[in-house]
Amino acid sequence: MKTHPHTPRLAVALLGSLALLTVACSDDESTSDTTAAAVETTAAAVETTAAAAETTVPVTDAAPSFEGDLVGTFAIDAGTCDGTAVSGSYFQMVQPGGTPADGPFIPNADSACADTNYSLLAPGTDGGLITGDFQAAPDPAFDATGNGLAGGIVAPVTFFAVAFAAATDPTGTAPSVTATAGELTGDLSAFTAYYGAGIFNQGAPKPDGTGTAPTGTIDPATGVYMLEWTSLIVGGSFDGFTGVWHLEGTFTPAA
Amino acid sequence: MTASARRWPLFTALIIGVGLMAAPAAFQMFHRAPLGGDMIADFEPYMEQEKIDTFRGYMDLIDRAVAESADLRTAVVDGGSLTAEQYDTQFLFAKKLGDEWVTINTDMTDLLDRMDANMDNYAAVAALPPFQLFPWFFVLPGAMVAGLSGVLLWRSREGSTPRAGLWALAALGLAIVAAPAVFQMFTRAPKGGDMIESFRPMMTHERVQNVQGYFVTLGGGEGQLRVGAIAAHEAAGGQADDFPAIAEFSAQWPTIVGEFNPMIATMSDNIDNFEAVDAMPSFPLFPWFFVVPGLLVGGCALVALRRSPSPN
Numbered sequence: 001m002k003t004h005p006h007t008p009r010l011a012v013a014l015l016g017s018l019a020l021l022t023v024a025c026s027d028d029e030s031t032s033d034t035t036a037a038a039v040e041t042t043a044a045a046v047e048t049t050a051a052a053a054e055t056t057v058p059v060t061d062a063a064p065s066f067e068g069d070l071v072g073t074f075a076i077d078a079g080t081c082d083g084t085a086v087s088g089s090y091f092q093m094v095q096p097g098g099t100p101a102d103g104p105f106i107p108n109a110d111s112a113c114a115d116t117n118y119s120l121l122a123p124g125t126d127g128g129l130i131t132g133d134f135q136a137a138p139d140p141a142f143d144a145t146g147n148g149l150a151g152g153i154v155a156p157v158t159f160f161a162v163a164f165a166a167a168t169d170p171t172g173t174a175p176s177v178t179a180t181a182g183e184l185t186g187d188l189s190a191f192t193a194y195y196g197a198g199i200f201n202q203g204a205p206k207p208d209g210t211g212t213a214p215t216g217t218i219d220p221a222t223g224v225y226m227l228e229w230t231s232l233i234v235g236g237s238f239d240g241f242t243g244v245w246h247l248e249g250t251f252t253p254a255a
Numbered sequence: 256m257t258a259s260a261r262r263w264p265l266f267t268a269l270i271i272g273v274g275l276m277a278a279p280a281a282f283q284m285f286h287r288a289p290l291g292g293d294m295i296a297d298f299e300p301y302m303e304q305e306k307i308d309t310f311r312g313y314m315d316l317i318d319r320a321v322a323e324s325a326d327l328r329t330a331v332v333d334g335g336s337l338t339a340e341q342y343d344t345q346f347l348f349a350k351k352l353g354d355e356w357v358t359i360n361t362d363m364t365d366l367l368d369r370m371d372a373n374m375d376n377y378a379a380v381a382a383l384p385p386f387q388l389f390p391w392f393f394v395l396p397g398a399m400v401a402g403l404s405g406v407l408l409w410r411s412r413e414g415s416t417p418r419a420g421l422w423a424l425a426a427l428g429l430a431i432v433a434a435p436a437v438f439q440m441f442t443r444a445p446k447g448g449d450m451i452e453s454f455r456p457m458m459t460h461e462r463v464q465n466v467q468g469y470f471v472t473l474g475g476g477e478g479q480l481r482v483g484a485i486a487a488h489e490a491a492g493g494q495a496d497d498f499p500a501i502a503e504f505s506a507q508w509p510t511i512v513g514e515f516n517p518m519i520a521t522m523s524d525n526i527d528n529f530e531a532v533d534a535m536p537s538f539p540l541f542p543w544f545f546v547v548p549g550l551l552v553g554g555c556a557l558v559a560l561r562r563s564p565s566p567n
């Protein structure tokens with residue numbers, strides 16, 4: 001392999017210049033701290049560079065780990081609320097005539113959030129959403145009072161005093177998610193909600209191909225993802241309402 | 256007697272037979288009648304006195320809870336933990352429930368009244384032969400009349416018409432006349448018409464959307480009363496037991512959701528079915544769709560018999 005004898009010195013010079021530039025551009029109040037940190041960083045860089053020079057290991061860009069069809073588990077980070085800020089995974093229900101962006105939403109008094117338009121989601125017994133396979137609802141899918149019992153994807157969520165549950169309907173297409181340069185899309189048409197003795201398809205796109213596919217992002221290196229979709233309810237007691245699903249977490253490929 | 260004078264009754268019977276065969280297609284009965292059958296089947300769980308009484312019980316319970324919610328608001332405000340304005344802002348859906356309850360109660364009670372009043376009518380319609388078969392009640396006799404008339408017409412070209420065939424045609428006409436009586440259509444069909452008339456105002460998308468909205472208001476209100484307002488009352492030193500109807504409402508609410516949910520779904524999913532049935536000819540006319548053609552066929556057969564020479 002061809003080596004460049006001047007490379008270590010050149011790297012030190014560059015890092016030193018960067019450190020000086022950082023000091024020059026920083027606020028007055030934090031200048032001393034930043035300068036110290038920059039000096040430490042530079043010193044560390046020198047050591048690292050020296051070590052690199054000794055071993056002369058070639059540096060290559062890491063290839064994206066999560067690209068193409070992602071088969072495995074989209075583990076769900078539980079949703080949390082801090083004041084009106086919501087993070088992690090959650091669900092919202094848009095009333096007929098509303099929009100996912102502006103609502104109006106159905107307020108869920110059982111929500112743990114101050115903004116009860118958000119119902120937080122927590123991982124189910126499978127840890128999250130599995131692609132390439134189904135997570136069917138149990139039979140029966142409800143208890144005597146209509147609480148949904150499916151608990152693989154997310155833990156059942158109390159909504160209007162009754163728990164709704166989610167599963168992927170085995171009569172549909174197995175869930176699939178594809179990553180392209182960090183962007184997610186896929187087919188979650190089998191995604192189904194169980195609530196109050198009613199079964200509501202919440203797929204994206206819908207099983208008949210209407211609606212839009214889920215969208216999201218994934219860090220190709222870490223698998224940290226965000227996946228969201230909306231799904232219009234057609235028929236049943238919530239005909240015309242729209243479910244908004246937002247999942248966050250980390251993808252783990254199937255073994 | 257000319258040949259044409261002997262043949263025109265048979266030709267008329269043939270036309271009537273073809274008309275009977277074509278009627279279901281003309282009225283789109285092959286599409287609409289099964290939808291009516293679906294609607295009748297879907298409503299079955301709700302067209303029972305016990306179920307209606309259960310729903311009325313829920314409405315009564317909610318009525319008492321809403322009445323108590325006004326007292327709860329007063330208690331919380333008097334307790335000093337919240338001002339009246341803060342209460343109404345914080346428990347927006349509890350307030351909304353109180354404000355809109357009269358409308359909700361009136362509308363929902365009207366739905367229950369309509370279902371209650373049509374219990375007998377529903378039973379009469381449900382006792383009719385399966386809706387899916389309705390088109391065939393026209394097609395099969397029509398085909399028999401047309402087929403027999405056609406054969407007799409063909410035979411009459413040779414100068415004589417088999418009298419046995421004419422008697423069979425007369426009997427067929429009589430059977431068609433009798434069919435509505437056999438199936439008690441004269442009593443049941445008008446009841447079906449009454450039910451369609453009574454259900455028409457409630458089987459609309461607008462009405463179902465209103466009910467969906469009531470569900471949101473009820474659920475939101477119940478939740479805020481349970482999670483927020485009662486808790487505020489307790490924080491001010493009160494007890495949840497001070498408002499037993501609200502406590503019972505909250506305890507019953509999951510069951511109410513489980514009962515109302517499928518009923519709203521049944522209404523929502525059957526609007527198209529109802530419209531299909533409503534677009535068919537009026538129910539009370541149905542018996543006459545058999546009686547009139549049957550009489551005409553029988554009459555034609557008798558006329559042809561009179562004009563056909565007896566073998567003796």
